[in-house]
Each structure stands twice: as C-alpha cells, then as structure tokens.
Amino acid sequence: xxxxxxxxxxxxxxxxxxxxxxxxxxxxxxxxxxxxxxxxxxxxxxxxxxxxxxxxxxxxxxxxxxxxxxxxxxxxxxxxxxxxxxxxxxxxxxxxxxxxxxxxxxxxxxxxxxxxxxxxxxxxxxxxxxxxxxxxxxxxxxxxxxxxxxxxxxxxxxxxxxxxxxxxxxxxxxxxxxxxxxxxxxxxxxxxxxxxxxxxxxxxxxxxxxxxxxxxxxxxxxxxxxxxxxxxxxxxxxxxxxxxxxxxxxxxxxxxxxxxxxxxxxxxxxxxxxxxxxxxxxxxxxxxxxxxxxxxxxxxxxxxxxxxxxxxxxxxxxxxxxxxxxxxxxxxxxxxxxxxxxxxxxxxxxxxxxxxxxxxxxxxxxxxxxxxxxxxxxxxxxxxxxx
Amino acid sequence: xxxxxxxxxxxxxxxxxxxxxxxxxxxxxxxxxxxxxxxxxxxxxxxxxxxxxxxxxxxxxxxxxxxxxxxxxxxxx
Amino acid sequence: xxxxxxxxxxxxxxxxxxxxxxxxxxxxxxxxxxxxxxxxxxxxxxxxxxxxxxxxxxxxxxxxxxxxxxxxxxxxxxxxxxxxxxxxxxxxxxxxxxxxxxxxxxxxxxxxxxxxxxxxxxxxxxxxxxxxxxxxxxxxxxxxxxxxxxxxxxxxxxxxxxxxxxxx
Numbered sequence: 041x042x043x044x045x046x047x048x049x050x051x052x053x054x055x056x057x058x059x060x061x062x063x064x065x066x067x068x069x070x071x072x073x074x075x076x077x078x079x080x081x082x083x084x085x086x087x088x089x090x091x092x093x094x095x096x097x098x099x100x101x102x103x104x105x106x107x108x109x110x111x112x113x114x115x116x117x118x119x120x121x122x123x124x125x126x127x128x129x130x131x132x133x134x135x136x137x138x139x140x141x142x143x144x145x146x147x148x149x150x151x152x153x154x155x156x157x158x159x160x161x162x163x164x165x166x167x168x169x170x171x172x173x174x175x176x177x178x179x180x181x182x183x184x185x186x187x188x189x190x191x192x193x194x195x196x197x198x199x200x201x202x203x204x205x206x207x208x209x210x211x212x213x214x215x216x217x218x219x220x221x222x223x224x225x226x227x228x229x230x231x232x233x234x235x236x237x238x239x240x241x242x243x244x245x246x247x248x249x250x251x252x253x254x255x256x257x258x259x260x261x262x263x264x265x266x267x268x269x270x271x272x273x274x275x276x277x278x279x280x281x282x283x284x285x286x287x288x289x290x291x292x293x294x295x296x297x298x299x300x301x302x303x304x305x306x307x308x309x310x311x312x313x314x315x316x317x318x319x320x321x322x323x324x325x326x327x328x329x330x331x332x333x334x335x336x337x338x339x340x341x342x343x344x345x346x347x348x349x350x351x352x353x354x355x356x357x358x359x360x361x362x363x364x365x366x367x368x369x370x371x372x373x374x375x376x377x378x379x380x381x382x383x384x385x386x387x388x389x390x391x392x393x394x395x396x397x398x399x400x401x402x403x404x405x406x407x408x409x410x411x412x413x414x415x416x417x418x419x420x421x422x423x424x425x426x427x
Numbered sequence: 428x429x430x431x432x433x434x435x436x437x438x439x440x441x442x443x444x445x446x447x448x449x450x451x452x453x454x455x456x457x458x459x460x461x462x463x464x465x466x467x468x469x470x471x472x473x474x475x476x477x478x479x480x481x482x483x484x485x486x487x488x489x490x491x492x493x494x495x496x497x498x499x500x501x502x503x504x
Numbered sequence: 505x506x507x508x509x510x511x512x513x514x515x516x517x518x519x520x521x522x523x524x525x526x527x528x529x530x531x532x533x534x535x536x537x538x539x540x541x542x543x544x545x546x547x548x549x550x551x552x553x554x555x556x557x558x559x560x561x562x563x564x565x566x567x568x569x570x571x572x573x574x575x576x577x578x579x580x581x582x583x584x585x586x587x588x589x590x591x592x593x594x595x596x597x598x599x600x601x602x603x604x605x606x607x608x609x610x611x612x613x614x615x616x617x618x619x620x621x622x623x624x625x626x627x628x629x630x631x632x633x634x635x636x637x638x639x640x641x642x643x644x645x646x647x648x649x650x651x652x653x654x655x656x657x658x659x660x661x662x663x664x665x666x667x668x669x670x671x672x
Contacts, residue, residue, distance in 0.1 A: 286492025301467040325467035
C-alpha cells in the first residue's frame with residue numbers, strides 16, 4: 041500500500057547510504073546481540089520419593105532413591121557489535137540407590153531388586169554457544185562437554201534462524217552430533233568401556249499471528265548408534281540403534297485484560313523401539329505488578345512401552361530385553377509454581393515442582409505398572425543480574 | 428498403538444496447525460510489537476530452568492527431542 | 505502486501521539508476537505532527553523546532569537498544585547544545601506510563617512526546633524499532649537510522665555536525 045511519497049522516502053533511505061556521515065544502520069532490532077552482559081545462578085534440590093517396601097525384594101538393597109543437588113551458572117554476553125556468547129556450567133552431586141532389575145514376586149507382582157545406597161557421584165557439564173547476528177537472522181555454533189565418574193560426552197551443533205515477511209515469520213534449523221563414552225564401575229560380566237554416537241537435526245517455523253500471539257512448530261530427528269543398554273542392570277540388552285522423531289508445537293498468547301501470558305506446548309514423540317509419547321505443558325505467567333510475576337504450571341506426559349520391554353527379568357530369553365521403568369508404559373503429571381521478582385537489571389526466582397508417575401495416568405491401559413515409577417520434588421532458587 | 432493411524436496424524440496435524448496459524452495472521456507493524464517483546468512472551472523466558480527440566484525428563488523418561496541441536500547426554504540411572 | 509513490496513523495490517532500483525547524484529535528488533520534507541509532551545501534555549509540533557537540526561527518535565520502553573540510545577543521545581545533546589540542535593523523542597508505548605517508568609531509569613533532558621495511535625510512525629514509514637530520522641534546518645529528512653548499537657553515536661555526531669555547519 042505504498043504511495044508516491046513513500047517510494048521516494050525509501051529512495052532517500054538508500055541514497056542516505058551514499059552519504060558518508062549518515063549511514064543507514066542495518067542493525068534491525070530483532071537481530072542484535074543482547075545489549076548487556078547477564079549472569080545467572082540457580083541452586084536446585086531434587087529429591088525422589090523412597091521406594092515402598094512392598095515394591096522391592098525384601099532385605100535386598102536400599103529404599104532410598106536419588107537426591108541431587110544442582111548448581112547452574114550462566115553468562116550471556118555481547119562480543120563486539122555482531123556476536124554473543126552464551127555459556128552455561130552445571131555442577132551436580134548425587135547419591136542414592138537405583139533399581140538393578142525387576143523380578144516376579146511370590147504373588148505374581150513385580151518387585152524391584154535395589155542396589156545399596158551409593159556414594160556421592162559428581163556430574164559436570166559445560167556448554168558454549170557462540171552466535172553471529174545478521175540483518176535478518178543469526179547463526180550459532182554450539183559445543184559441550186559433560187562428565188560423570190563413569191561417563192563422558194562431547195557434543196557439537198550448528199543452528200540458524202532466518203526472519204522473513206517483515207520479521208513476522210522465522211525459519212529455523214540445525215544439526216548436532218554427540219559422542220558418549222561409558223566406563224561403568226567394574227563388576228564381573230559387565231562391559232568395561234562402550235561408546236554411543238548420536239546425530240540430530242531439526243527444522244522449524246515460527247509465526248507472529250497478531251500483536252498478542254505467536255506460534256512455533258518444529259520437527260526434530262535423532263539417530264543413535266552404539267551401546268544403548270544400561271550396564272548397571274542385571275538383565276539389559278537393547279538394540280544397537282535408535283531412530284526417533286519429535287514434533288514440537290508451542291503457542292504464546294498475551295491476555296491484555298489480565299496482564300498475563302499463557303504458554304501451551306505439545307510434543308509428539310515416536311521411535312523405532314515402538315515407543316510413542318505425548319507431552320503437553322501449560323504455564324500461566326501472571327504479572328502481579330511491574331516487579332512481580334507468579335507462574336503456575338502443569339505438565340502431562342504419557343508414554344507407551346518399548347517393544348522389547350519386559351516387566352520381569354528373564355536372562356534365558358533370547359534377544360533384546362529390559363525391565364527399565366523408563367521403557368515401561370506410564371503417565372505422569374507435574375505441578376509447578378514459580379515466583380519471579382524483577383527490575384530492569386536483576387531477577388530473583390524461586391520455584392517448586394512435584395512430579396508423579398503412575399500407570400493409571402497413561403493414555404492407554406497399563407496391565408502391569410512398573411514398581412519403580414518415580415515421584416520427586418524439585419526446589420529451585422536463583423537470580424539473574426545484568427550489567 | 429496402530430502405526431498407520433499414527434503416521435497419518437503425524438503428517439496432517441503439523442500442516443493443519445501451521446496453515447491455521449498463518450491463515451489468521453495479521454501484518455503487525457514494528458511499533459505494535461511491544462507485547463510480543465515481553466519477557467513472559469518469549470519461547471523460553473528462563474533458559475536455565477528449561478535446561479534443567481529437559482535434562483531431568485530426558486534422564487527419567489523414555490522420550491527426548493526439542494527444537495535445538497541437542498546437548499550433553501548422561502549416563503543416568 | 506508482498507506484491508506491493510516487489511513494486512516498491514523495483515521502483516527503488518529505477519530511482520537508484522536514474523538518480524546519478526544523490527545531492528541533487530529532492531530531500532523529502534519531514535511529515536508534520538502535533539503530539540503531546542509525555543509529562544506536561546502540552547502539544548508540540550515539528551514546526552516549533554524549525555531552524556535547528558533535529559534528530560527525531562522513535563522509541564518504546566520494550567525496545568532493548570533504547571537502553572543505550574537514550575542516555576547516549578542525551579549526552580550528545582548536552583555536548584552539542586540545544587541552540588542549533590535538538591533531539592525529539594516520540595514514545596510509542598500504548599500506555600505512556602510504561603514510557604515514563606523507563607524515563608525514571610534513563611532520564612533525558614530533551615523533549616519526549618507521546619503517540620499511542622501509531623499515526624506518526626505510519627507517516628514516517630517506520631520499518632523497525634527503534635528508528636530515527638535526521639532532519640535539517642529546513643525540515644527535510646537527510647537520513648534514516650534503524651536499530652542502535654553504542655558505536656552508532658559517533659556516526660550520528662558526525663552527521664549532525666555536518667548538517668549544523670552546512671545549514672542556514
């Protein structure tokens with residue numbers, strides 16, 4: 041809908057490019073590095089509920105599951121006019137017992153064979169993302185290193201975004217590669233060192249629908265090859281490859297009358313182990329006043345079982361088999377509540393979450409619920425500061 | 428679950444969603460994008476929180492995959 | 505919308521080819537406006553500042569780069585004096601209270617007007633936030649600047665000084 045006058049205004053804009061002292065800056069708002077350096081810290085305490093005595097083999101192992109303390113550090117900083125660096129470092133200490141397997145009890149119900157209470161294990165993870173900003177998009181290189189007492193992983197990735205249609209539409213894509221090595225604590229009959237390779241790729245599109253809402257949808261494909269089994273389980277043999285597709289859709293809507301933003305996310309996951317899952321999450325970001333926001337959240341998750349999953353361990357069966365609860369059919373809900381106090385250059389966060397997994401919560405019918413399904417509480421405090 | 432049904436859903440739903448989303452789009456002027464610039468309207472207002480949640484769910488459930496090039500794994504139990 | 509953009513860029517190409525010397529091309533008169541001051545509510549127009557070099561800055565409280573541009577423009581205005589030069593800011597927040605809250609944190613000494621309707625940016629064909637227009641003493645637009653990085657302030661200073669020297 042451009043008029044004669046506007047055409048010459050545009051001509052002036054480009055003519056202005058020729059004026060030595062008055063350059064038309066091509067740094068449009070949507071793609072510029074952050075204006076300030078931000079640092080952030082979070083401390084979280086993750087605590088799994090104990091196993092009920094009735095769910096485990098009597099007098100074998102501990103009922104105490106995992107307790108994890110997590111320290112997260114982050115620095116996001118502009119570098120020059122066109123770059124930014126986003127680095128995160130996680131430091132975790134954990135202790136607890138894990139299920140070694142599942143056997144059939146006297147009354148036919150599955151019972152967990154639990155390990156003894158473990159000594160502290162430490163995990164560290166460093167991730168660095170460097171981004172180059174262009175007039176209508178950006179491109180990033182991501183690199184990471186992760187280590188635990190018995191585990192080491194490297195990962196590398198490339199991502200990019202391109203804005204089109206007056207910056208109302210964004211196209212995104214990326215590829216990633218990860219190399220994981222496991223060296224489990226020695227035990228007779230256990231593997232000593234194994235490796236796993238994973239390649240991932242994603243494409244997506246985001247669209248501004250109107251002045252209050254945006255929608256994004258993306259597809260992520262992953263392929264893993266190598267040792268995918270759990271060396272700590274008594275009876276566990278998984279296929280040596282896994283191929284999966286995850287389709288994610290996210291919606292954000294600002295309700296002006298209530299001064300609140302609604303988040304709705306949905307993920308559909310399918311893989312060649314015959315597993316299918318649905319994840320749906322909601323968050324309600326309610327502004328109480330210009331310096332306080334309260335965020336209740338809810339997540340629902342349901343997964344079907346992997347085709348080689350067995351409720352009871354049986355070493356004599358041929359082929360792939362596992363009684364790991366993570367491959368069993370179940371549903372789970374998470375209830376969360378966060379509060380954020382904030383001003384121009386700082387933010388204080390406090391949040392709590394409760395997760396409950398149960399066979400009855402699954403979308404399909406679960407005949408035999410795994411006795412090792414999780415329940416946990418997660419508490420987090422932290423702050424962000426910009427300068 | 429029946430794979431045939433699933434694969435049809437997987438194909439149609441994303442296309443439908445994107446089509447619906449784009450059909451209802453208005454041309455929002457640059458000075459009208461104030462609400463979209465709000466922190467609480469970002470895809471990810473708290474990256475550290477999402478990173479921790481993603482890591483926990485990846486370790487404790489059977490699924491994975493978000494709109495990113497992936498991150499470190501873990502030898503989790 | 506896409507079609508008119510194609511027409512626009514074709515016209516642009518033609519005008520570039522035919523305009524051999526930019527100095528001779530007609531500078532466009534800055535579209536007039538009459539807007540209230542964000543604090544006093546008193547109406548101000550572009551005419552009120554004719555005779556001075558004007559840096560017209562469209563901004564909003566939600567615009568990240570504005571946290572750098574406002575203080576730097578304030579410094580520039582103090583440095584060059586307001587006898588022959590003025591910075592006029594037009595706040596585009598739908599709720600001017602948001603703009604005022606921003607100004608409490610990043611105060612400026614130059615006039616800040618408010619436009620909640622979007623009519624002024626429309627007249628100026630604003631295509632990104634923030635955008636500013638360099639207007640000479642005769643009320644004609646001599647340059648357009650989209651976005652803002654701290655290093656831009658030097659380019660702006662040079663451009664303003666050039667016009668101040670050339671001007672009537």
